[in-house]
Amino acid sequence: MTTDLLNVSDLRVSFATDTGVARVLDKVNFSIRRGEIVGLVGESGCGKTTLARAILGVLPVNSARIDGGRIQFQSENLLEMPSERLSKEVRGRTITFIPQDPFSSFNPVFTIGSQITDLMRWKSPLRNTQGLTRGSPWWSLRRYEKQRFKADRARVLELLRAVQLPDPEAILRKYPHEISGGQRQRLMIAQALLPEPQLIIADEPTTALDVTIQAQILKLLRQLAHDRDIAVLFTTHDLGTTYEICDRITVMYAGQEMESATASDFFNRPSHPYTQKLLESLPRDKERIQGIPGDIPTLISPPTGCRFHPRCDRADKTCADTRPAAKSIWTNHTVRCYHPNTDPEVHRELINQPYPDP
Amino acid sequence: MTTEPPQTILRISKLRKFFAIRNAWNRRIGWLKAVDDISLEVYRGEILGIVGESGCGKSTLGKTLMGIHKSSGGEVVFEDQPLVNLTRQESRRLSRQLQYSYQDPGASLDPRWKIRRSLHEPLVIHSGLDYQERDERVKSILDAVGLPQGHLELYPHEISGGQQRRVGLARILTLHPSLIILDEPTSGLDVSVQATILSLFLDLKKQFDLTYMFISHDLSVIRMLCDRVAVMYLGKIVELGETETIFNHPRHPYTQSLLAAIPVIGGERITDNFWLEGEPPNPSALPSGCRFRTRCPNALAICAESDPPLRSDWPHQQVACTLAE
Structure with missing residues (x-):
């Protein structure tokens, strides 16, 4: 589609690893449109973080290898972009990142202000990158004009207010250990917004937080992204948070994407057997709680065909032979499954009675 | 609920655990009240949930009960025997009955021991059984927690997180305890694994006549599993009662905000209407009066004057809020 901001295909x-080659992503297809919040849901080890890191181009150099596929961002393939341009124009500029753990993401020996200033020096939208190349003299790289500094600092303060941090000027003088986890995550969001990006990759940004703080952060992130028309890739293992924040949802399992739909459609008609099992394992009813039988496969020798077939009760021989192609079962709703369960009874069972409220 | 009056297995009254805050010269400059005057009863055969955010003292409560932390005051009576200031022998005898399941069982298993040895260890300490008898008991328990015999020969790092939790449970169950304190037993697990572990808890409870004290921050798990719930905020119980009553009619504003913060698929979006602001205050410098008043939307001047006690003005529910009705 032409309106896609980011399009990952067959990645x-x-x-x-010590025991062999783990095929962590197996021909993943995935896209984000402009200004859209997309949830990438899956259990641990399903490859969601690897996908996020592949987009940013920060996979571990020694062990990871990209075997094929494209990551189309705006009109360019990020996998073919020279690394110098990638780091100057894309990473930290048009695509920014919110990490999972706000506790280890700040340097403990510098004040927050100096860390943000450092970020602004290199990644501020006001920075003129045109004249700077590897051949420029070092002082032209080090220079941080007073005027730009002032403008940048004003923007930082304005953003800290936007993420509802009390007394932003005092916060800039503090060290990371002096502020709480929720405030650090707010700072992370502010940092991610500073370069005026087109896409923010948020890697489980709320898993380390308490529920009430999580609710505040989700509310804030959703509002800021929609106000500024920024697309967000939101990875999580919790279907509940995707319900809260996402416009579209993609479910991954063992390195393959399984189902992709708009949020409303996804939560009205979840049709892939894996998605349904995942919804069934949410804690709801004492009498019928059940997990998914079997274990997550090892990625070193993954199952052939659809990687979910050994644990799936609708699987047959074709599932083991070849991986199903993406099938569009409704508009904006695709599954990669030969036997999606589209029974409306099942959907009602899964969604409309999540909690037996009186 | 059973019709006969519930039998108390553990009675906690006015339990306190304060940690001293010391300055660089080791002089005490204040107290951190992690557990502050908690009174609670656990009935035989029930699952009591303790819920609260991180730092509210729920793990400290569990550890103080176990004697891992020395209590700063108050009484604990377990199976009609006081649990405070016991001699080593007495506490060892009692600790067979009262067991604690750690948050991260992977870290509490010795990485250099095979699972077999880890499972034998409690029996070596607490019972006079010989190797054959111990091994028989270990195997039957292993069966009960749904692990294959082959796992006895593995090391902790060779099994998955869910299986490590099963081993942790098996290790506790070998002593046939009557009350188990489960400290965040499902944190860090994927939902599908969590579901199997939770159903295992329920099976084991039936099989071994267990009572659980279930410490968790996950309200949806608590709601599904527990018969009664205690909600903690900064070292105090703010609401206590039967699960259904509390989840359907939360009366303390903190409980209300906690419930409003859980995402419910198919329900209203919390991102549209979540109202609680701010973060918990520093536990070493608590506000005067009610601890929640700094974040409470209904707070009045009266809330700053005295700390409200738990009021039992409602059936099956006690609330520590002056304004609750």
Whole structure:
């Protein structure tokens, strides 16, 4: 589609491990449109973080290898972009990142203000990158004009207010250990917004936080992204948070994407057997709680065909032979499954009675 | 709920655990009240949930009960025997009955020991059984927690997180305890694994006549599993009662905000209407009066004057809020 901001197609990534080559991403297809919040849901080890890191181009150099595919961002393939341009124009500029753990993401020996200033020096939208190349003299790289500094600082303060941090000027003088986890995550969001990006990759930004703080952060992130028309890739293992924040949802399992739909459609008609099992394992009813039988496959020798077939009760021989192609079962709703369960009864069972409220 | 009056297995009254805050010269400059005057009863055969955010003292409560932390005051009576200031022998005898399941069982298993040895260890300490008898008991328990015999020969790092939790449970169950304190037993697990572990808890409870004290921050798990719930905020219980009553009619504003913060698929979006602001205050410098008043939307001047006690003005529910009705 032409309106896609980011389009990942047939991406394959493998990792070298002691026991063999783990095929962590197996022909993943995935897209984000402009200004859209997309949730990438999956259990641990399904490759969601690897996908996020592949987009940013920060996969571990020694062990990871990209075996094929494209990552189309705006009109360019990020995998073919020279690394110098990638780091100058894309990473930290048009695509920014919110990490999972706000506790280890700040340097403990510098004040928050100096860390943000450092970020602004290199990644501020006001920075003129045209004249600067590798051949420029070092002082032209080090220079941080007073006027730009003032403008940048005003922007930082304005953003800290936007993420609802009390007394932003005092916060800039503090060290990371002096502020709480929720405030650090707010700072992370502010940092991610500073370069005026087109896309923010948020890697489980709320898993380390308490529920009430999580609710505040989700509310804030959703509002800021929509106000500024920024697309967000939101990875999580919690279907509940995707319900809160996402416009579209993609479910991954063992390195393959399984189902992709708009949020409303996804939560009205979840049709892939894996998605349904995942919804069934949410804690709801004492009498019928059940997990998914079997274990997550090892990615070194993954199952052939659809990687979910050994644990799937609708699987047959074709599932083991070849991986199903993406099938569009409704508009804006695709599954990669030969036997999606589209029974409306099942959907009602899964969604409309999540909690037996009186 | 059973019709006969519930039998108390553990009675906690006015339990306190204060940690001293010391300055660089080791002089005490204040107290951190992690557990502050908590009174609670656990009935035989129930699952009591303790819920609260990080730093509210729920793990400290569990550890103080176990004697891992020395209590700063108050009484604990377990199976009609006081649990405070016991001699080593007495506490060892009692600790067979009262067991604690750690948050991260992977870290509490010795990485250099095979699972077999880890499972034998409690029996070596607490029972006079010989190797054959111990091994028989270990195998039957292993069966009960749904692990294959082959796992006895593996090391902790060779099994998955869910399986490590099963081993942790098996290790506790070998002593046939009557009350188990489960400290965040499902944190860090994927939902599908969590579901199997939770159903395992329920099976084991039936099989071994267990009572659980279930410490968690996950309200949806608590709601599904527990018969009664205690909601903690900064070292105090703010609301206590039967799960259904509390989840359907939360009366303390903190409980209300906690419930409003859980995402419910198919329900209203919290991102549209979540109202609680701010973060918990520093536990070493608590506000006067009610601890929640700095974030409470209904707070009045009266809330700053005295700390409200738990009021039992409602059936099956006690609330520590002056304004609750």
